[in-house]
Amino acid sequence: MKVAVFGTKAYDRQFLEAANSPKQHDLVFFEPRLNQDTAILAAGFPAVCVFVHDQMDAPTLELLAARGTRLVVLRCAGFNNVDLKAAANLGITVVRVPAYSPYGVAEHAVGLILSLNRKIHRAYNRVREGNFSLDGLLGFNLNGRTVGIIGTGKIGLILGQIMKGFGCHLLAYDVYHNPDMAALGGKYVELPELFAKSDIISLHCPLTPETHHFINTEAIAQMKPGVMLINTSRGGLIDTQAVIEGLKTRQLGSLGVDVYEQESELFFEDWSGHIIQDDVFQRLTTFPNVLITGHQAFFTEEALRNIADTTLANITDVEQGRTCPNELRPQPEVGDKVLVA
Numbered sequence: 001m002k003v004a005v006f007g008t009k010a011y012d013r014q015f016l017e018a019a020n021s022p023k024q025h026d027l028v029f030f031e032p033r034l035n036q037d038t039a040i041l042a043a044g045f046p047a048v049c050v051f052v053h054d055q056m057d058a059p060t061l062e063l064l065a066a067r068g069t070r071l072v073v074l075r076c077a078g079f080n081n082v083d084l085k086a087a088a089n090l091g092i093t094v095v096r097v098p099a100y101s102p103y104g105v106a107e108h109a110v111g112l113i114l115s116l117n118r119k120i121h122r123a124y125n126r127v128r129e130g131n132f133s134l135d136g137l138l139g140f141n142l143n144g145r146t147v148g149i150i151g152t153g154k155i156g157l158i159l160g161q162i163m164k165g166f167g168c169h170l171l172a173y174d175v176y177h178n179p180d181m182a183a184l185g186g187k188y189v190e191l192p193e194l195f196a197k198s199d200i201i202s203l204h205c206p207l208t209p210e211t212h213h214f215i216n217t218e219a220i221a222q223m224k225p226g227v228m229l230i231n232t233s234r235g236g237l238i239d240t241q242a243v244i245e246g247l248k249t250r251q252l253g254s255l256g257v258d259v260y261e262q263e264s265e266l267f268f269e270d271w272s273g274h275i276i277q278d279d280v281f282q283r284l285t286t287f288p289n290v291l292i293t294g295h296q297a298f299f300t301e302e303a304l305r306n307i308a309d310t311t312l313a314n315i316t317d318v319e320q321g322r323t324c325p326n327e328l329r330p331q332p333e334v335g336d337k338v339l340v341a
Contacts, residue, residue, distance in 0.1 A: 001025050001315055002047070003025055004045040006038070006041075006050050008031060009268070012029075013029050016308045020308075023316055025316075033054050036057075046071060047069065047072075049074075049075055050074060051076055053081070053264040053268070056083060056094075057086070061090055071318050072094045073311055073315055074095065076100075080208065095317075096328055100307045103302075104302065105232050105297040106156075108296070109155075109159055109256075109297065112256030116256050119139065122288065142168055145169070146170075147198060148171045148194040148195070149170065149173075149202055150204065152177075153204065155204045157181055160181055170186035171197060172187065173190065191222075195222040198224060201229050203233045207234035211236075212237070213236065213237070215237055215238045215243070216239040216242045217246075220252065226251075226252075228256070229255050230256045233259065235257070235259040238261065243255060243284075244283055255284075260281060263295060267294045268295065
């Protein structure tokens with residue numbers, strides 16, 4: 001199948017071409033992201049392959065359908081950037097990679113926790129400047145602390161396993177209770193209790209209309225003063241302005257994020273020689289107790305290999321008329337709940 005691959009970096013091409021070697025699909029790589037302005041590049045391609053920041057809204061999908069595209073291949077798990085109802089109405093099949101880096105993401109969350117707690121990022125910079133003072137670097141033992149995990153799918157469960165190894169107590173919240181989390185000793189509670197009792201809260205749920213900004217002023221007010229908040233899922237789960245206020249009042253003791261709600265304008269590109277125009281993001285970077293990474297939690301060799309293998313397998317399934325286990329369809333409304341990650 002002829003596939004237009006958008007938003008590609010050198011590492012994307014390397015792993016996709018390796019996975020495609022035995023399958024022999026016709027992959028054509030484009031550096032720009034796919035949106036209404038770049039959809040013309042996909043003219044004549046029955047399939048497009050996209051990532052987290054490509055805009056698969058209704059207008060873009062209409063342009064694609066008008067030019068012959070019938071398959072959208074997501075090389076990621078999240079699909080909040082795709083209008084599934086519009087795709088279905090246009091006869092466009094959408095497939096994804098549901099789980100490609102659960103260990104990588106969970107381990108990155110732990111890295112953020114350890115770095116924030118022991119101020120490793122600050123200590124690193126001090127030592128490079130010849131400053132060996134310990135003032136301001138005081139941390140706490142993870143052993144005996146309570147970790148609240150919101151979203152207990154594969155990633156949330158793995159985080160629970162790791163934190164259990166540190167000797168942490170686990171609280172969990174999810175619409176669907178994972179028996180493996182319960183077997184680990186995780187106690188399922190409602191969000192107010194999780195907020196009030198957790199020393200560390202880590203988010204592992206998808207971004208949906210119901211979960212958008214569910215970490216807001218009201219939620220933060222319910223949290224244990226000085227709590228550490230970690231987000232390696234989707235930036236839109238957090239109301240950034242509310243988080244900034246929480247940091248200023250010290251209700252939030254620290255923040256570690258690998259995602260940001262306006263990241264599509266920033267992440268995966270080199271802006272080091274430019275003036276970043278996002279004042280909210282720039283304000284976040286001024287806090288000494290905030291650690292930001294640029295959507296790299298997934299970024300391991302194993303993950304890129306899994307992404308490429310599953311992406312090419314999805315394309316082959318659709319091309320050969322087989323049922324693809326990773327096809328996405330519009331979902332019914334589920335109410336004001338946080339879904340499983």
